[in-house]
Amino acid sequence: WERSDDGLSYTFTIKQGVMFHNGEELKASDVAYSIQRGIDSPYAGAIFGPVEGAEALSDYEVRVDLKYEYSPFLSAMSAPLASIVSEKAVEEHGDDFSRNPVGTGAYKIVSWEPGDRVTLEAFDDWHLGEVPIKNLVFRVLEDPATSVIALEKGEIDLLLDVPTSDRKSIEDNDNLELYEIPSHRFHYVGFNTEVGLFSDVKVRQAVAYALDRESIRQTATEGISILAQNHIAETILGFAEDVEWYEQDMDKALELIEEAGVEEGASVKIIARDGVGNKMAQVLQDNLLKINIQSDIEILEDAALTDKGKKGDFDIIINPWSTPVADADYTVNFLFHSKMIDAMNLTRYNEQSMDDMIIEAEMKAELDERGAIYKDITQQLKDDVPSIPIFFEMATLAANKDLKNVEASPSSTYYFYDLEW
Numbered sequence: 001w002e003r004s005d006d007g008l009s010y011t012f013t014i015k016q017g018v019m020f021h022n023g024e025e026l027k028a029s030d031v032a033y034s035i036q037r038g039i040d041s042p043y044a045g046a047i048f049g050p051v052e053g054a055e056a057l058s059d060y061e062v063r064v065d066l067k068y069e070y071s072p073f074l075s076a077m078s079a080p081l082a083s084i085v086s087e088k089a090v091e092e093h094g095d096d097f098s099r100n101p102v103g104t105g106a107y108k109i110v111s112w113e114p115g116d117r118v119t120l121e122a123f124d125d126w127h128l129g130e131v132p133i134k135n136l137v138f139r140v141l142e143d144p145a146t147s148v149i150a151l152e153k154g155e156i157d158l159l160l161d162v163p164t165s166d167r168k169s170i171e172d173n174d175n176l177e178l179y180e181i182p183s184h185r186f187h188y189v190g191f192n193t194e195v196g197l198f199s200d201v202k203v204r205q206a207v208a209y210a211l212d213r214e215s216i217r218q219t220a221t222e223g224i225s226i227l228a229q230n231h232i233a234e235t236i237l238g239f240a241e242d243v244e245w246y247e248q249d250m251d252k253a254l255e256l257i258e259e260a261g262v263e264e265g266a267s268v269k270i271i272a273r274d275g276v277g278n279k280m281a282q283v284l285q286d287n288l289l290k291i292n293i294q295s296d297i298e299i300l301e302d303a304a305l306t307d308k309g310k311k312g313d314f315d316i317i318i319n320p321w322s323t324p325v326a327d328a329d330y331t332v333n334f335l336f337h338s339k340m341i342d343a344m345n346l347t348r349y350n351e352q353s354m355d356d357m358i359i360e361a362e363m364k365a366e367l368d369e370r371g372a373i374y375k376d377i378t379q380q381l382k383d384d385v386p387s388i389p390i391f392f393e394m395a396t397l398a399a400n401k402d403l404k405n406v407e408a409s410p411s412s413t414y415y416f417y418d419l420e421w
Contacts (some may be wrong), residue, residue, distance in 0.1 A: 132420035238328025238374035
């Protein structure tokens, strides 16, 4: 690839002979189509917002034009949302494309049984050659205990997201191996900043002072996690080590509640998922009582929680977030830029100063300059408290000891073409 002198365009040369799973060759027109599809998506604005458009210059050359110099462009294009798709397949399947995905990867989907399993087989025309393992079956095992038993019995060979309560039994099993690394995935307590009690920043700050984050972390993960200093992981470009989160201070919390004029008996709705989210909600509920805020907890499945979250149908939402790229832009853009309201900006946080800083950081080429802006962004997020970061998970998986080349991923993004027996 080549970058223009003004930084406003990138020209990519496409490798010849890369085949889609439908037998069509990947061409520059597919790349241009995929980028335009991202621009048009209401959910991908955080990475495609700075992109003006793309044009196929030939079968194997495509130019991407930017609205302004966008420093994280290359890392953003490595995110799953920027995956290249077959124009022919998307047009053929329309709204059902997500059920009939066509890519260029090492494996292609053979069958999909919703709620049960997805079966894949090696793609013979994969452009990087033959893979050691020819067939993959991804099983959906909703009960964590059932999934561990299946691993121990040899019914499955690899388990993602090992329950903390089962770590010891896996470590003691001579036939299994546990793999672990600090992840980029964090859990947060988010406020509806648009309406209701938490539209007042003083009330949000009061909760930040009242919250026992360490107790929440211990309860939710049995201590197998890392207390979040802020919204960005330490290993991510843009982490601001000088900005520390609130220390618990009940006197300060009650003082802010009084200043905000919160009436006695005020009540709010908390929505969360079962499991970790539910455990977090229970501790949060106890903490809120100490500042005279009553709360009801509603436990929802993923789809329902996401739907309510995007509609702003909550006072507090407990949710996880992860970035697939090692750049703070991905997190702050998706979670806190106003253009992502009704998408992933679930707190509905809308501050022009934040929007401006996010764009300014994208336009800076020097890492030191970008870092200084992300420090300001982190400080504003602490001051405004649209959400409270609680802890970063450990990326933990377990596998049959004979399975080779298994590694934990901080982004929880896994590639299976390197695995072998």
